[in-house]
Amino acid sequence: MAAAATSAHFNQLDDREYRKRVRAWTLYDWANSAFVTTVLAAVLPTYYSAVAGATLPSQAVATQYWSIGLSVSLFIAAIMSPILGTVADVIRSKKRFLAIFTGVGIVATALLVLVSTGDWVLASVLAVLGRIGLNGAVSFYDSLLPHVAKPEEQDMISTRGYAMGYLGGGILLAINVGMIQLIPDSLFDNAGVRLSFVSVAIWWLVFSIPLFRSVPEPQSATAQLKPGETVLGVSFKRIIDTMKDIQHYGELFKFLIAFLIYNDAIGTIIGVAAIYGAELGFGTLELVLALLLVQFVGIPFSLIFGRLPNQAEKRRPYFLAFILFNLVALPIVGVLGAGALPRAVSGAPSEPYLDTATHAGEGLYSAASDRFTLTGEWTNEVVPAAQLSRDQDATYAVTSAVGSRIELPFNGRQIDLIYSVGPDHGIWMVELDGQPLLDEDNQPVVIDGYNATERFGDSETISAPEPGEHIVALVNTGERNEASSGNVMSLGEIRVQPPERQSSLPLIIGILLVVQAAGGLFAFLFGKRLFSGLAETLTTKRSIMLALVVYSVIAVWGFFLNSTIEYWLLAWMVAIVQGGSQALSRSLYAAMSPAVKSGEFFGLFGVMEKFAGIVGPALFALAVVIFGSSRPAILSLIAFFIIGGFLLTRVNVEKGMAVAQAEDAALLKGA
Secondary structure (H helix, E strand, O other), X not given: OHHHHHHHHHHOOOHHHHHHHHHHHHHHHHHHHHHHHHHHHHHHHHHHHHHHOOOOOEHHHHHHHHHHHHHHHHHHHHHHHHHHHHHHHHHOOHHHHHHHHHHHHXXXXXXXXXXXOOOHHHHHHHHHHHHHHHHHHHHHHHHOHHHHOOHHHHHHHHHHHHHHHHHHHHHHHHHHHHHHHHOOOOOOOOHHHHHHHHHHHHHHHHOOHHHHHHOOOOOOOOOOOOOOOOHHHHHHHHHHHHHHOOOOOHHHHXXXXXXXXXXXXXXXXXXXXXXXHHHOOXXXXXXXXHHXXXXXXXXXXXXXXXHOOOOOOOOHHHHHHHHHHHHHHHHHHHHHHHHHOOHHHHOOOOOOXXXXXOOEOOEEEEOOOOOOEEEOOOEEEEEOHHHHOOOOOEEEEEEOOOOOEEEEEEEEEEEEEEEEEEOOEOEEEEEEOOEEOEOOOOOEOEEEOEOXXXXXXXXXXXXEEEEEEEEEEXXXXXXOOOOOOOOEEEEEEEEEOOOOOOEOHHHHHHXXXXXXXXXXXXXXXXXXXXXXXXXXXXXXXXXHHHHHHHHHHHHHHHHHOOOXXXXXXXXXXXXXXXXXXXXXXXXXXXXXXXXXHHHHHHHHHHHHHHHHXXXXXXXXXXXXXXXXXXXXXXXXXXXXXXXXXXXXHOOOHHHHHHHHHHHHHHHHHHO
């Protein structure tokens, strides 16, 4: 059998060489995760919108172009993955294709250093190439798993790779945040951000070297091409034969369908977590720190999930008890904390700012609203909805008369001024309660409306020292930027912000640590006594199903949460299962795939992963349109976990593994 051949292969390695190959393989997760955290998640999206897309009509258009670029890259990678994966099997070139895609990703990332103001086309092209490089490389990297790890250790090594990715990506993201803060722009524009992209490319390159040096090219299923055959011809024939013989791989394809469904929801939670938090009013610092929390907390929990299916692991009852304790305790503590703790600690919302007889309460208003006063010479300009990504056209109040002013009486503490910029725009002075507003350096605050191209939807936040009734005034000074051709002042909308959430992150983190200490004590005292029997039944499939149960609780809790303490405890719960669920899905798929056709089959696996990045967020956006809020959209994800989990229960893993082993034996015999 192929299983015996595989075991014989690993038996030929001494333990030192085997561990060396495993370390080299897992280190690649450390290498490429820097691109995911810094480039895709934390830095490039905002840099693209604010800097590269500064010449686009609005930030909404910039966001639209960014999303289109990501969808294009996912689609291209999804099309290429199974074809090139099969080619790699036929000509024994998994590492060669891995090197090619890694090189594409590294070069594209390094060239992002060239992206400056208005370079949105260059940024789009490089972002697409970088993501194609990442996704293409990951497919070939995943396909090496059954050739690197012994069958009985694939779960642990797959989750170890995810843990290394969390650690590596988190460390470089922290370094990049420091670079952005400390490297002066006097070196060149946005030096900290642009040099961060270079650091990601160097990181990816350096830590990829061990894999290419230490992991050999796996054995091919095809010894040589027959006369008249071509590589592409044989590759397409194998893909067609596989699809025709889909019943032969029935269990594997049932798993793929289940994976597509539940991974859609997992990918959606990962992709919209920050946006959802921002919609609920959580601050940028809280959201970034929550991202880092998931990044680092995911490390130990990924390793724990990797050991749950291991029959030789004696600590499984303790691990299971610890996870189940968190499943119950985190929502209870979060909900009770939100209700019992002072709002200044929990981050629960304060009472809204209401309209008064003379001042506008929280909400969104047109600059031409009768709640505000315009003095001087003003005209109205209607901006097409397409330029603002809005449901209706927006009206801008426009003036070029020196001394013209608009007074905005509001009840609250913060307001956002939404305005347009352009080549003929001038400089506007900001007053608060009849006095010039001063910045931290005791200098008057002004808004410079100049931009090389006309752009709508830019914003400026004005903060009062204390909440209450205030009047903000904008005055056209008649001054202009040196490059400006005029002194136009254009204001579209005013958003009076709700009360800022106040929270104590040190106390919230302290509560989290207390919960974890209590969970550890519970596992130590009752784990073996109460959960030994249940732990013995855990397989890779059932461990994934446990993760889906946790995700279902996350979806329900996400619908109701409305405090910072809940958001942080929910983020901790996501960290418990995020890495483990995906890593175990990868190793389970590897166990049911023919090892000598791993390129082809992991190419198909990659297609399902790419669709999770397209379909899930699209369905989430549709739910937002239907219900008008992200809350029902979050709740709707529970259907994905239930349906995907049910389909997973229908997968006969042992039968799927037997088919893969028989396929390996037949292919190796014919090679």
